[in-house]
Amino acid sequence: MKFIIEHLSKHFGTKQVLRDVDFAFDEGKIYGLLGRNGAGKTTLFNCLNSDIKADGGSFYFEENGVRREVSAENIGYVLSTPTVPEFLTGREFLKFFIDINEKSIHNIKSTDEYFDYMSIAYEDRDKLLKDYSHGMKNKMQMLINIIAQPDILLLDEPLTSLDVVVAEEMKQLMRTFKQGRVTIFSTHIMDLALDLCDEIVLLSHGELEAVEKANLDNYEFKNKIIAALRDK
Amino acid sequence: MNKIFKISFSLKNTYRANCVLYAIKQIPILRKVLPESVYKIRDLKILANVIAALWEVATAFLGKLFYFAIIIFGLSQFYRDVPQNQVFLHILLFLTIIGAFLNTGIFNPKKDKYYAIMLLRMNAKEYTLTNYGYSMLKVIVGILPFSVIFGVLERVPLWICLIIPFCVAGAKLFTAACLLRRYEHNGFVYNENAPSKLIWAVIVILLCVAYGLPAIGIALPLYVSVFIMLAFILAGVISVRKLISFPYYREINQQLYSQMKYQMDAAKHANKKSTEKIITDGTFVTSKRKGFEYLNELFIKRHRKILWQSSAKITLVCVGLICAVLIFLNYFPSVKAEANYAVLNYFPFFAFVMYIINRGTGFTKALFMNCDHSLLTYSFYKQPKFILKLFTIRLREIIKINLLPAVVIGAGLPVILFASGGTDNPLNYAVLTVSIICMSVFFSIHYLTIYYLLQPYNAGTEIKSGTYQIIMSGTYVVCWFLLNLEIPTLMFGVMTIVFCVVYCIAACILVYKFAPSTFRIRY
Numbered sequence: 001m002k003f004i005i006e007h008l009s010k011h012f013g014t015k016q017v018l019r020d021v022d023f024a025f026d027e028g029k030i031y032g033l034l035g036r037n038g039a040g041k042t043t044l045f046n047c048l049n050s051d052i053k054a055d056g057g058s059f060y061f062e063e064n065g066v067r068r069e070v071s072a073e074n075i076g077y078v079l080s081t082p083t084v085p086e087f088l089t090g091r092e093f094l095k096f097f098i099d100i101n102e103k104s105i106h107n108i109k110s111t112d113e114y115f116d117y118m119s120i121a122y123e124d125r126d127k128l129l130k131d132y133s134h135g136m137k138n139k140m141q142m143l144i145n146i147i148a149q150p151d152i153l154l155l156d157e158p159l160t161s162l163d164v165v166v167a168e169e170m171k172q173l174m175r176t177f178k179q180g181r182v183t184i185f186s187t188h189i190m191d192l193a194l195d196l197c198d199e200i201v202l203l204s205h206g207e208l209e210a211v212e213k214a215n216l217d218n219y220e221f222k223n224k225i226i227a228a229l230r231d232k
Numbered sequence: 233m234n235k236i237f238k239i240s241f242s243l244k245n246t247y248r249a250n251c252v253l254y255a256i257k258q259i260p261i262l263r264k265v266l267p268e269s270v271y272k273i274r275d276l277k278i279l280a281n282v283i284a285a286l287w288e289v290a291t292a293f294l295g296k297l298f299y300f301a302i303i304i305f306g307l308s309q310f311y312r313d314v315p316q317n318q319v320f321l322h323i324l325l326f327l328t329i330i331g332a333f334l335n336t337g338i339f340n341p342k343k344d345k346y347y348a349i350m351l352l353r354m355n356a357k358e359y360t361l362t363n364y365g366y367s368m369l370k371v372i373v374g375i376l377p378f379s380v381i382f383g384v385l386e387r388v389p390l391w392i393c394l395i396i397p398f399c400v401a402g403a404k405l406f407t408a409a410c411l412l413r414r415y416e417h418n419g420f421v422y423n424e425n426a427p428s429k430l431i432w433a434v435i436v437i438l439l440c441v442a443y444g445l446p447a448i449g450i451a452l453p454l455y456v457s458v459f460i461m462l463a464f465i466l467a468g469v470i471s472v473r474k475l476i477s478f479p480y481y482r483e484i485n486q487q488l489y490s491q492m493k494y495q496m497d498a499a500k501h502a503n504k505k506s507t508e509k510i511i512t513d514g515t516f517v518t519s520k521r522k523g524f525e526y527l528n529e530l531f532i533k534r535h536r537k538i539l540w541q542s543s544a545k546i547t548l549v550c551v552g553l554i555c556a557v558l559i560f561l562n563y564f565p566s567v568k569a570e571a572n573y574a575v576l577n578y579f580p581f582f583a584f585v586m587y588i589i590n591r592g593t594g595f596t597k598a599l600f601m602n603c604d605h606s607l608l609t610y611s612f613y614k615q616p617k618f619i620l621k622l623f624t625i626r627l628r629e630i631i632k633i634n635l636l637p638a639v640v641i642g643a644g645l646p647v648i649l650f651a652s653g654g655t656d657n658p659l660n661y662a663v664l665t666v667s668i669i670c671m672s673v674f675f676s677i678h679y680l681t682i683y684y685l686l687q688p689y690n691a692g693t694e695i696k697s698g699t700y701q702i703i704m705s706g707t708y709v710v711c712w713f714l715l716n717l718e719i720p721t722l723m724f725g726v727m728t729i730v731f732c733v734v735y736c737i738a739a740c741i742l743v744y745k746f747a748p749s750t751f752r753i754r755y
Contacts, residue, residue, distance in 0.1 A: 013268035049611065052755050072611040083606035083691075087511045087534045088527075099523040101612055130508050148612060 001027040001063045003070075003152055003182045005208070008057035010040075010047055017043045019206025021057065025152075025182040030174060032197030033186040036229055039203045041186045045154045049077045061151065073104065076150035080157035082137035086130035090120065090140055093129060097144055105147060118143045119169060135166040142170065146177055153177075155185045159192060171196055190225065194218055202228055236354065237362040243352070244344045248287065249280035256280075258698045292374040300378035303327065305386065311446040319446045320386040321457040326442035328400050328464070330435050332407035337367045338484075339411060339424045341492035349485050356482035361475065364408075371404065372397040392458060399461040402468025409471035412478045421487040507601035512537050524618070528625045531603055538594045539633050546589045547637040554644035561651050572652040575645065576660065579667075579721040580714035582641070583728070586671040587711040589637055592679030593704075595630050600689050608753045616748030623684055623743055630676045638672030663725035670732035678707065681739040684747040690754040697754065 008021035017040040025031060035041050047054040050072065061068040085093060094111045102108065115125050118139045129137065138158065145153060155174075159167045174183060174196065184201075187193050193200060200211045202225070211228060213221050253270055257263055270276055304327065308319045338360060345363075348354045375397040383393035411422045427435070445451060452460075511534050519529040532539060561568055607613040645668065646661040655661075682704075688697035695701065717724075 015268070046755055050614070051752055072614045075611045077609060077611065079609055083609050085527075085603050085606045086508050087531060087602045092526075092530060096523070096527050097612070099526060100618065128511065130511060144610060150611070 001061055001151065001182075003027075003059070004062055005048075005059040006057055008044075008047060008059065009055045009206070010043055010052070011055060016206055018047065018054070021203075021206070021208050023201065023208040023210075024062075025184065027182055028179050029198040030178050030183040030185055030196060032193035032200045033184055033203060034188075034190070034193060034200060034225060034229065035186075035203035037188075040206060041203055042156060044203060045077065045156055045184075045186065048152070048154060049075055070152070073148070074151045076145035076148055076153045078138075078141055078145055078153070078155045078158045080160055082134065082141040084129040084132070084137050084140050086128065089126050089128055090115070090132070090136075091125050093140065094143070094147075097147065101148065106149070114143060114147065135162050138162060138170070139166070142173065146173070149181070151181050153181055153183045155183065157187055158185075159187070160189070190222055194221065200225060204229060236358045237366065240344075240348055240354065240359055240363060241366075243348055245281060245284050247344055247347070248284035249277060252280040252283045252287075253277075263698070292370045293377075296374040296378050300375075300382045305382040307443065308386065308446075311451075313449040314446050314451040315454075316386045317383075317388040318451040318454055318457070320383065320388055321392070321454065321461075322446060322451040323442045324396065325452065325457055325460055326438045328403050330438050331400070332403040333427065333431060333435070334424055336404065336408050336411065336422075336424050337364055338408050339422045339488065341423060341425065341488040343492075345485055346489045346492065349482065350489060356485055357479070360481045360485070364475070368401050368404070371401050375400055392461070395461060395465065398468070399464045402464040402466070402471075405468035405471040405475065406464065409474035412474060412484075415480065415484060416478075421484055421491075423488060423491055426491070507598055510535060510538050510598060511602060524622050524625055527603075528622070528629060531599075532629055535598050535602070538598060539591060542594070543591055543633045543636050547640050550589075550637050550640045550644065554640070554648065557648055558651055561648070568652045572649065572655075575649045575652065575664075576655060576721045577718050578716075579664070579724050580717040580719060582645070582668060583671055583714040584711045585641070586638070586668065586675060587707070589634075590672070590675040590679070591633055592630060592675055595626075595633070596679050596683040599626070599683070600687075601693055604687075605689065605691070605693060605753070608751075614748075614752070619684075619748050619751050620744060623680070623747060627677065627680055630680055631673055634672045634676045635669070638669050642666075642668035657722065660722055660725075663722055663729070667725040667728040667732075670729050674732040674735060677736050677739050681743055684743050684751050687751050687754065 003025040005021050005023050005025075008018055009016070010018040021044065033041055033044075043052070046052045048059060048070075059070055061070060061074075088096065091111050094114060098105060098108060098111075112125070115122075120136060120139055120143075124132070124136060129140065132140065142158075159170055162170065174185070177183075178198075185193070185197060200213070200221075202209050202211060209228075211221075211225055216224060250271060253276060257266055257270060266276075267273075304320060304323050308316065308323055311319045314322075345359075348359050349356045376394075379396035380390070380393045383396065384390060414420055414422070517530065517533045519526050519533070521529050557571070561571060612618070642665040645664040649655060649661065649664065682700060686697050686700045686703075688695045688700035690696045
């Protein structure tokens with residue numbers, strides 16, 4: 001499966017944020033999306049997630065040469081500030097999610113099994129989500145997206161404000177979860193991108209462009225990326 | 233000094249002019265017409281400056297006009313046992329003391345002060361004193377015409393009217409000097425926007441003295457008032473020295489700024505936090521339902537404080553009022569004819585009542601803050617069939633909640649009509665009940681529909697839709713207009729029923745057609 005974006009564009013007022021985004025993403029890989037402040041990373045994610053309407057262009061899946069449209073349930077979106085329904089407990093949120101998606105979720109497990117998988121402590125499972133810590137909310141948001149098994153997983157700076165232990169757990173989770181889907185991971189932390197991602201893609205001047213690592217070591221690769229971002 | 237004043241005034245004006253332009257850009261149609269570069273277009277900038285300057289003049293005079301015309305002159309008309317001029321000065325003096333604490337100028341944390349002193353590093357003392365001097369001048373010039381007009385109307389001797397503005401300025405200067413002295417003694421910075429409980433208590437007492445004593449025939453004798461006024465002026469003149477010699481203006485502003493920063497941060501999250509607070513008890517509330525019904529039931533149960541409990545309270549008040557009216561009619565049969573006429577001709581009044589008691593706005597706000605704000609970021613939640621399913625469930629719930637008081641009012645009005653002498657046309661009874669229920673359903677649908685069609689909030693839980701705000705204010709204006717409308721009940725009732733039915737059908741069609749694409753978080 002490939003996820004293909006063709007000539008996607010978006011402007012706000014006179015500012016052309018996405019000019020001509022044209023790229024093919026391969027299944028099973030994590031793509032590190034790098035770009036300078038204001039380059040349009042979040043705008044790109046919001047367009048792909050249909051939160052804002054793009055001016056032009058399209059995006060779709062391609063499987064064995066057959067084109068398939070992207071619908072809402074194909075996309076998982078994890079935001080840097082986790083958002084969870086505050087009036088539900090962790091368990092209730094999970095139950096609600098499984099209830100309405102039971103037809104599309106394969107081999108449903110018990111809620112406790114899911115919590116165990118995310119290392120959410122037993123005593124926290126029946127607390128209201130408004131009383132969860134930032135890291136725990138993030139885990140809940142991630143868990144929902146993992147159960148949903150979306151074809152594309154968009155992650156907008158998801159690890160920036162997590163403690164080192166949770167961040168490491170999440171990284172591990174993303175590595176095991178990347179099979180069967182396209183994961184696009186936006187970050188400003190270069191080392192994180194190099195450590196976790198299989199490919200580095202730059203968003204600059206409203207266009208996407210891959211940076212080939214070839215046979216460079218990490219230091220040289222880093223310099224190449226910075227030079228590319230600076231030049232543009 | 234002159235230069236400092238010019239710079240600070242032009243800074244304030246630029247800030248205000250930009251605020252004006254920003255506000256203009258929030259108007260839906262103009263937003264599309266105006267370019268992004270609106271802040272650098274010369275003509276628009278001049279227009280905004282003119283508006284800002286008019287605003288400056290308006291604040292100098294309009295506030296004082298309102299203060300003298302309504303709060304002092306208007307309210308003093310209720311006291312007939314004491315000489316008018318005594319009451320006028322009595323109220324004025326006690327309110328002046330309150331104003332001296334709540335409106336000091338120096339101790340008001342404001343953004344333009346922060347920009348000037350902290351960011352632009354202007355000399356704090358010169359900046360504060362020039363601006364304070366200007367604001368005192370505004371107080372004197374702004375008050376003078378109204379103290380003369382309303383004072384003379386109240387038969388206060390002209391020379392006293394002429395010294396009123398100076399007395400107000402004197403009280404302010406004296407209070408400011410005392411607060412500065414207090415800072416030198418114990419380092420406490422007074423913030424006029426957040427007075428202590430003690431000051432609030434004193435204010436309440438002063439208000440009681442200002443408006444309570446004249447009610448029992450007591451007001452300060454004229455010569456005492458004049459003596460206090462002269463004392464204020466003298467104290468003010470002496471205080472000027474303290475203000476000029478005080479060396480710590482920068483420190484004071486810095487501390488006020490840190491409080492303001494906290495207030496601003498708190499205000500930013502206050503909306504969300506306060507809505508989170510209304511989630512009642514946690515985990516012992518459960519539901520046996522599934523899917524969206526499960527989500528909805530938990531939401532309703534955990535928000536019962538603002539939904540069912542509040543609706544039950546309103547219902548109780550309605551029952552009480554209806555009983556009171558019935559008892560009143562029983563004991564005072566002479567007013568029956570008037571009551572009967574009112575019920576048969578002033579029914580539009582109840583459109584306003586139904587508007588006031590409707591829980592729709594609170595419901596949609598809580599829906600967004602505590603539920604949709606987060607769930608709308610999940611793609612499963614945004615599937616059209618789910619959006620519409622949840623809309624139907626929510627509509628059913630909010631109609632149920634609002635129907636409770638509506639049924640009571642709908643039953644009470646025909647009873648009042650009957651008790652006040654009845655009507656020849658029995659259709660009136662039915663129309664009263666049915667149209668009240670229709671209005672209740674209308675408001676329920678109205679709020680939920682515009683919420684689904686315009687979804688006004690952004691991810692930071694701020695309202696970003698001008699159209700939404702215009703519709704909300706429009707709803708208020710229309711209901712307010714109906715408040716005093718005289719029209720036969722039968723006619724208005726039938727019109728209401730037809731309008732509500734048509735509106736509800738149209739609203740539902742619009743939601744089913746557009747909500748799947750409009751019900752999104754704003755960016």
